[in-house]
Amino acid sequence: MTWLERRKRMEAILQTEHRRQSVTGQRQNLNHEKMAGTMGRFFRRLGLFDWGLRNAHDVRLHAVEIADPALPQDFDGFKILFLSDLHALNTPRVMVEAAERVPALDFDLCILGGDYQIFAKPPAREAARLMSPLLAVLAAMRPLYGVLGNHDRHDLVPEMEALGVEILINRHVTVERGGARLVLIGLDDIHSFYTEAAEQALRQAPEGYRIAVIHSPEYADHAAAAGVNLYLAGHTHGGQICLPGGMPIFTATQSHRALAAGAWRHRGMRGYTSTGLGSSDPPVRFNSRPEMALITLRRAP
Secondary structure, eight states: OOHHHHHHHHHHHHHHHOEEEETTEEEEOOOHHHHHHHHHHHHHHTTOHHHHHHHHTOOEEEEEEEEOTTSOGGGTTOEEEEEOOOOTTTOHHHHHHHHHHGGGOOOSEEEEOSOOSBTTBSOHHHHHHHHHHHHHHHHHHSOEEEOOOTTOOTTHHHHHHTTTOEEOSSEEEEEEETTEEEEEEEOOOSSSBOOHHHHHHHHHOOSSEEEEEOSSGGGHHHHHHTTOSEEEEOSSGGGSBEETTTEESOOOOSSOGGGSSEEEEETTEEEEEOOOSSOOSSOOOBSOOOEEEEEEEEOOO
16 A cells, blocks of 8 residues: 555544544544634633734744764754744744745755644645745755644645655655765654554664654654654644743643653654744644744764
């Protein structure tokens, strides 16, 4: 069975039977759309919705350095612009504002971490249209790669590739400098659409400095065991609605809540989880700003 056939089948099961395929097996999917509607009404009654919506448009550029002694010297200073969880339908103005900021940034390649739609909405073509101001600028500047998230559906792939995004579905690409090699491994979503092809993609990647782009941080144990050096994730939105100090109330993860935001280490592997550029339903944020993460790799002593 091809990836496309399997993905269509899993999407149908999720839609009709509300069951998702996680790393630990089939699990009943909560009715997140209903929960989101309830939360939205709650914040409106409290008079907090407009405030939270303004917060969801308060995007920061987060510059972070990740030091690793395993990084080849030729890639010291290599910069990755990492954007995850665009959810273009909810905050379309963010796509335009981010596009205006990109030309002033210095980076070597851009990676998109998944979740471009929201509960499979809007249809793929419309989702791509909403993201096109940002994707067009990115694709014109540097190599642009992406993975799918749990909100995304299979027919979004050709629409995004038409805009210059190379979607990595359980496969890798390489970047070479001098005699060194950076291996970029992109997996299909492992939160709702996990298959063994994800594990195979990690295990079969060639030697080099391995960067795994996986929508959710829940696969950290497997990635570390497979020899991944750097793990880039999104999915959590950093909680999106957090207590003062940034403690998330809900991360949408089955495991590894401690890896829900920012830079981290796990079993010798470096990692970074983006708080996301867009916002899920309801499109409000408290104590968790949306971000564009500019990651500079450094060779540690």
